[in-house]
Amino acid sequence: MEKHVVVIGAGPAGLETSASLSKLGFRVTLVEKEEATGGHLKKWHALFPTLLSGKDALESITKELNSTIKIQTATKITGLEAVNDYFTISGHNGWQEKADAVVLTTGFQLFDSHRKEEYGYGIYENVITSADLEELFASGKEFVNRHGNKPERVGFVHCVGSRDEKVNNLHCSKVCCITAVKQAIEVKQLLPDAEIFCFYMDLRMFGRHYEELYKEAQEKYNIQFIRGRLSESTEDHEGNIVVKVEDTLLGKPLRIKVGLLVLMAGMEPRAGTKSLTTMLGLKNVPDGFIQPVDEVLRSNFTEIPGVFVAGTCSGPKSVSDTLADARSAALAVADYLKS
């Protein structure tokens, strides 16, 4: 009998895992809680380091799905249980399935920047998040701040909701540094006269061509990097944002006015992921991401045989890392089901 795999979460990881599993000859059901598939990628304008369009990326991933894959959207998982050698899965709308294996591809949630009240998101109009900026890019509208002005200065704040124990997130979200560099370049392309500043603690340019993009930002776009973490921001009477950091390399506090402040919101484990792992009886670890059996050797395996994990639900990843992880998970599933 054809073995059946249920993939939970239809972002890049879920889509890629499903496509790969289907190509390997398994019957696949892809479950998604939202109306549409695609996850965060739906709203993302362009991807680092090549500025590949998010829309194109999603289209090319989706193209690989074949028609035998059943896509169950608008379904929230309410039951997930291991019974003997199979799993029963049920949704809030009465949907039910049996599966021989389950892949968790539930992804991440963007850190809610309201939680850093001192940064002013939701209080000062010209404080936005990196995700808001992508939407602004994608909309194709004229690049103006909330007061309708072309900002003369734009600031990017790294590590918002990442590397911050005050919001219980010790982890590095990995992709924000390079995203800030990418977005800084994009803003500069739209506003050639604007001055762009990145406020960072450490610049983690770990991937191929990331350092090159960073260099390009310096060389071609004159983007200024200031080593200091934002402590708080205020608003002046014209609606500019006054940023307070210490210029740590100079050892002096620095105040600077910007017309738009972009918070590089980090990745957090989804609240829903925890409820799934709890249903399965998987151990929850402090950072909230799903813990694979071994982070180096068996990164797609969980403690429960037949339950696999791919993408950002097991830790922050770029889109390219996520896709590779998804294909690796499909092979792990195949290995498990064929033995």
Add this chain to the structure above:
Amino acid sequence: MTFDLFVLPFFIGLLFLLGVLVVKYSRWIAMMDASDRVKAGMALFSFSLLKTIKEIFMESLLHRRMFKRNPLLGFMHMSFALGWLLLIVMGNLESRVYSGGHINPPYYPIFLKFFIHDKRVLPFEIFTLPGFFRFIMDLILLFVLSGLVLALFKRTRSKWFGLKRTTVHNSFDKWAITSLWLIFPMRLLAESFTAGIYKGGGFLTNTLGSFFNLIFPLEYLAYPAWWAYSFMLGIFFVTLPWSRFMHIPTEVILIFLRNAGIEQGKYPGSFSEIEINSCPRCGVCIDVCQMNQAGLTGSTAVYFIRSLRDQQTDVQLNSNCMMCGRCLEACPVGIDTLGLRVGARRVDNKGIISDFSYLMKQPLIKKKTEVVYFAGCMGHLTPGVKRAMLQIFEKAGIGYTFLDEDGSICCGRPLKLAGMQEAALKLVSENTVKIKNTGAKILVTSCPICYKVFNNDYKLEGITVMHHSVFIDNLVKEGKLILRPSALKAVYHDPCELGRGSGIYEQPRNVLKQIAEVSDVAEERANSLCCGGSIGDLAMNAIQRNVIRDNALNILCQSRPDVLVTACPLCKKTFDSGNTIVVKDIAELVADNMEPNKLQLHAAELIDQQCVIS
């Protein structure tokens, strides 16, 4: 016969105790500031003495505050204190019936039943004078014994007494309490045995004596029982000055001095010593102390005060306290636990240098308005609160000066709580100049920490200090601000410095009730919990603070409200970091739910009419 050798343990113990007390009291009087001595002397001849006597009766004997906490606990303490006093007083009167009104040696009334066997009185006769005394003395003894039974129960069933945890006593206190507990059963046995032999005694001792007579050779047991009774008294008296029972003679002095208007000095001195010695280690402060949740059980007020008395203070113990004041609120003796803690920190941090000379060059704000607003240091980390306040000023048409718009000078309270009084005063004087220079009549602050110190330590003649919750409440009452009800379900958290610290409970609730449906919280007003973010503590780590925060959030969110409302930027930030519920300051909720005021409405109407006309 008016003497027997067995009275010696009691008598020597009593003399020893009195001697020690005289030495201790003289030392305390000698240590006192001259001005305090004068105050105390005056109080001896003033009306405050009546107040003192009433308070001693209500608290030291009846244990009113203990009763309020838990009736069983109150009764237990009352039976010991009042019962024992009555035994002494009535015993004295009874002894005079037999001695023809002479003053007897002190041991005589205590051991009266050994010396006097009045066979004329029938056991259950109560309408003659000797009979009445026999009856009443047995009744009082029964009263004390009932307290003893409760005290024994409290060992294993402390929850019945409203105490989840009780004090862990040191071995010395255990000796003292054992002797105390044995005093009254020993008295009962001695009196019953003697009553059994001579067919005397009242309803209790006679009945027991007749019973014991059937099974025991009482003529051999009675005399040793009197020795044992005397010994227990002697041991108790000798151990008393070094045990927690020192509180019995000291609390009386404390009440007197407090009513005389004497306070703790800058450094631990005579008054603090008296407070420290007045702690009965009853343990009422243990359950209320949130430090226990973080595993910091040793720093609770009772143990902290014991460490002061034993002169074994350690810095960690002194530093580990959020200064939330819950123990102060609960303490039946009214010991200023927070003041003692600050005093201990003063000693710890004596050598620390503070230099704020850099503040001298600060420019003064020239703008003059009736109202001046001070957000406070923490307020700058909650821009939502700041913005809400500015919107409220605008909406109510209040002209204001934002004193610390470009950054505050700290109010000095954190330094004060760290025991660095002199450094704090430098900041106080800096801010005083800045505030007074504005010529304002009202100083509004968003931070309860600033509010408390502005009120208590600043000399701002002619300027009314208001926390923003009070200011908003006034605006609403004056009709300058009209609030719009919402469908929100809210709970209100009393910040320590605003509620317990400054007695402001109603104003924020008045305001909140006009906007949201407010549910009660298990621990609120004077019993409100600390959020865990307190600047009062110096040594706690983040994990410990988070435990306290999460426990408080649990209790606050029991009714599943939509929003947790508070009135302190520090509480707000702390609870916010728990990420369990929407946390808002009262000012933010007001700013979100205010209507244009009448004047503005009127102006708008006029414009509308003009539009219609034209």
Add this chain to the structure above:
Amino acid sequence: MEKKPKNFGYSVTRDRQIDFDANNHDICKIVTKAEPTLNLCISCGSCAATCTAGQFTDFSLRQVILLLRRGETKDLDKEVSKCMLCGKCQLVCPRNVSTRNLVIQISKALCDNRMSAS
């Protein structure tokens, strides 16, 4: 460790460089023991950015911590004496360093050091 000056044919200004080997590292050890979160600092500078004292005078807790770790404890007591203990830094620190206690412990350790020296 006895240091013998070598003649390289040129001189290095001693004041400029951190002479790590010659510096006193005991104070850092004492402070670390009293407030272990000292070790968690990643020098992000949030404390200095938000600092109430830092807006009026040259004072950076981040620098104080680094100087302490390098054993550069001369004049450090003058630095920490500027702190008002307001606690803003503790609220913004992403690593949950107990900054207020840290300041107190540094002051105390330096004070004790002064006492024992005199």
